[in-house]
Amino acid sequence: MKHLQYNGINYGKLFDGFRNPKSGAVVLFSGEVRDNNKGKEVKHLEYEAYESMANKMIAEILEEAKSRFRLNQAACVHRLGRVEISGCAVVVITGAGHRKEAYDANRYIIDRVKNEVPIWKHEFFVDGTSEWGQNCDCVTDANEHEHKHHHETAK
Amino acid sequence: MGKMNIKIVCFAGLRKYFGSETTVLVDSGATYTKVIDELILLKPEAKEILTSSRIAVNEKFVSLNEKIKLENTLFLIPPSSGG
Numbered sequence: 001m002k003h004l005q006y007n008g009i010n011y012g013k014l015f016d017g018f019r020n021p022k023s024g025a026v027v028l029f030s031g032e033v034r035d036n037n038k039g040k041e042v043k044h045l046e047y048e049a050y051e052s053m054a055n056k057m058i059a060e061i062l063e064e065a066k067s068r069f070r071l072n073q074a075a076c077v078h079r080l081g082r083v084e085i086s087g088c089a090v091v092v093i094t095g096a097g098h099r100k101e102a103y104d105a106n107r108y109i110i111d112r113v114k115n116e117v118p119i120w121k122h123e124f125f126v127d128g129t130s131e132w133g134q135n136c137d138c139v140t141d142a143n144e145h146e147h148k149h150h151h152e153t154a155k
Numbered sequence: 156m157g158k159m160n161i162k163i164v165c166f167a168g169l170r171k172y173f174g175s176e177t178t179v180l181v182d183s184g185a186t187y188t189k190v191i192d193e194l195i196l197l198k199p200e201a202k203e204i205l206t207s208s209r210i211a212v213n214e215k216f217v218s219l220n221e222k223i224k225l226e227n228t229l230f231l232i233p234p235s236s237g238g
Binding site: 117132 | 164166167168211214215232233235
């Protein structure tokens with residue numbers, strides 16, 4: 001699937017293929033696997049998705065971002081399966097005429113992908129335990145746009 | 156009132172309680188909320204994750220207070236944490 005893959009994300013290659021004569025700014029965000037979470041040492045992560053729906057939703061989010069922020073290009077690829085520490089779990093690349101649009105759109109896309117798209121993170125800890133991530137860390141100062149938050153829609 | 160058998164596909168943390176798939180029997184004309192309620196009755200220990208889960212049909216989220224339409228496979232979506 002275009003926006004989901006089980007093998008490693010080569011973001012250097014994605015970035016190289018992203019040049020556009022109309023874009024004065026290209027922003028790349030890589031979400032990478034940390035070796036700790038909530039005070040516990042993380043061994044690795046595994047991602048699972050409702051794949052057909054997740055792929056479609058990411059495509060829709062990219063299309064919406066392109067028109068909202070006047071992007072020339074936008075890409076997002078999320079990993080599935082096992083990702084080791086420092087591995088790339090998700091990449092978002094945005095290209096626009098100027099940096100403000102490229103940065104804002106990039107943030108908009110990653111926030112919506114993390115909050116709305118049915119992709120789940122299974123954390124495996126060094127102590128042998130594991131846990132499905134459910135915590136939402138989307139409430140940040142830069143997160144002013146209105147995304148449909150799952151806790152609201154679940155009521 | 157007739158009953159209908161609803162197939163439910165589960166993901167991530169929900170599989171611990173229900174496996175990859177389960178079924179519930181609800182009255183015809185029931186809302187999606189009723190499906191969640193039935194699952195809570197089956198596994199009270201899953202109440203927390205069930206009450207924060209959404210339901211998708213044909214790859215779109217539905218509103219839980221809508222009546223279940225003819226489709227008989229629902230996808231139960233626990234809170235996500237991609238990235």
